[in-house]
Amino acid sequence: xxxxxMAFVDNLYYMGVGMLCILIVMGIIIGVTVFLNWIxxxx
Amino acid sequence: MxxxxxxxxxxTWQQLxxxxxxxxxxxxxxxxxxxxxLLLPIGFGAIMVNLxxxxxxxxxxxGVLQEGALSTLFEAGISNELFPLIxxxxxxxxxxxxxxxxxPKLMIFGAAAQFGIFFTLCLxxxxxxxxxxxxxxxxxxxxxxxxxxxxxxxxSKYLGAIMVAAYSYMALVPxxxxxxxxxxxxxxxxxxxxxxxxxxxxxxxxxxxxxxITLITGLIAPASVSLIGFLMFGNLIRECGVLNSLSETAQKxxxxxxxIFLGITIASQMQAExxxxxxxxxxxxxxxxxFIFDTAGGVIFAKILNLFLKEKINPMxxxxxxxxxxxxxxxxxxxxxxxxxxxxxxxxxxxxxxSGQIASVIAGGLILKFFM
Numbered sequence: 001x002x003x004x005x006m007a008f009v010d011n012l013y014y015m016g017v018g019m020l021c022i023l024i025v026m027g028i029i030i031g032v033t034v035f036l037n038w039i040x041x042x043x
Numbered sequence: 044m045x046x047x048x049x050x051x052x053x054x055t056w057q058q059l060x061x062x063x064x065x066x067x068x069x070x071x072x073x074x075x076x077x078x079x080x081l082l083l084p085i086g087f088g089a090i091m092v093n094l095x096x097x098x099x100x101x102x103x104x105x106g107v108l109q110e111g112a113l114s115t116l117f118e119a120g121i122s123n124e125l126f127p128l129i130x131x132x133x134x135x136x137x138x139x140x141x142x143x144x145x146x147p148k149l150m151i152f153g154a155a156a157q158f159g160i161f162f163t164l165c166l167x168x169x170x171x172x173x174x175x176x177x178x179x180x181x182x183x184x185x186x187x188x189x190x191x192x193x194x195x196x197x198x199s200k201y202l203g204a205i206m207v208a209a210y211s212y213m214a215l216v217p218x219x220x221x222x223x224x225x226x227x228x229x230x231x232x233x234x235x236x237x238x239x240x241x242x243x244x245x246x247x248x249x250x251x252x253x254x255x256i257t258l259i260t261g262l263i264a265p266a267s268v269s270l271i272g273f274l275m276f277g278n279l280i281r282e283c284g285v286l287n288s289l290s291e292t293a294q295k296x297x298x299x300x301x302x303i304f305l306g307i308t309i310a311s312q313m314q315a316e317x318x319x320x321x322x323x324x325x326x327x328x329x330x331x332x333x334f335i336f337d338t339a340g341g342v343i344f345a346k347i348l349n350l351f352l353k354e355k356i357n358p359m360x361x362x363x364x365x366x367x368x369x370x371x372x373x374x375x376x377x378x379x380x381x382x383x384x385x386x387x388x389x390x391x392x393x394x395x396x397x398s399g400q401i402a403s404v405i406a407g408g409l410i411l412k413f414f415m
Contacts, residue, residue: 003170007165007168008169010168011164018160018164021409022154022157022406026401027154029256032259033252037144040247
């Protein structure tokens with residue numbers, strides 16, 4: 001097992017992009033769900 | 044007489060250690076009731092596969108391969124991801140998305156609480172190659188089937204340790220989360236009340252929700268379609284209203300059957316020579332880091348949101364965004380009651396907890412998209 005401390009910094013990109021993507025996807029799902037509730041609850 | 048004791052002479056100290064580990068898992072399952080459905084079969088299986096020349100796993104005997112039942116089960120059900128995915132049908136059938144659909148905004152905490160996965164990915168990459176690091180990081184999904192599928196697809200060498208860590212930490216959520224939550228919140232914050240305003244959720248919404256989630260996540264992270272698809276298929280069976288007997292079967296018989304096989308088959312990867320390595324200890328440590336940072340991510344995100352909200356939210360509910368369902372939601376509810384006996388957070392925390400289930404699968408899909 002090799003220890004490569006710089007790998008932490010190198011992979012911060014994935015942390016940033018990963019969190020951003022997951023927040024965007026969940027944001028889309030929230031938007032769609034709100035819309036779905038609105039459509040189905042219209043009188 | 045030699046036939047009676049010749050196998051005894053083959054016992055190694057490593058196998059004895061694995062018996063103790065198996066015994067510990069069985070003890071935790073029975074005496075502490077920690078995830079008994081999984082820890083008990085895993086513990087028993089760990090003992091079975093660590094008997095000298097165990098016939099439970101495939102062995103070379105005089106140059107001839109002798110198939111072991113657990114190895115066969117592993118090939119038939121885990122190496123092709125079948126067991127974890129079928130289990131997802133059962134889990135999907137058990138989940139009521141009602142509290143989440145009532146207040147969809149809660150879903151954002153499910154996303155925030157995946158922070159531990161990506162933080163652990165960075166940390167694990169210091170010690171492991173990137174595919175193993177990503178497989179270890181997904182322990183933070185707090186979701187056994189997702190961990191198994193991601194580790195298999197990324198071809199991780201540490202599947203056994205990852206599976207054991209994923210399921211053990213899920214069982215330890217009631218021990219891991221409360222001190223982290225307390226550390227990051229003030230008593231005043233923990234006492235914030237969140238009135239629950241029930242709203243009617245139409246049946247058509249409950250039916251369309253699993254279909255739409257599958258479409259959205261499938262389009263963004265196609266590698267996760269089987270994960271999210273099986274979960275949502277189970278939920279569709281539950282919500283459609285015309286397949287009640289299938290829904291019941293999925294929730295009970297199917298989930299129980301797969302759980303029995305899954306637990307004992309996982310143990311086939313716990314042979315001493317593969318399991319007793321310094322990397323295993325490191326993986327267990329990194330799994331703990333993932334759970335801690337998931338919890339912290341959810342709580343801190345809620346605290347940040349509170350800076351901008353007029354009606355404050357109890358930041359503890361952010362911690363329920365890890366997908367250990369329903370333990371995490373219940374823990375937050377109990378902690379709220381402990382601070383203020385009139386503070387009922389259950390519906391909010393369960394809503395966040397369910398969103399964590401969706402978010403963890405999406406996180407798994409993203410990890411696969413990055414590294415497959």
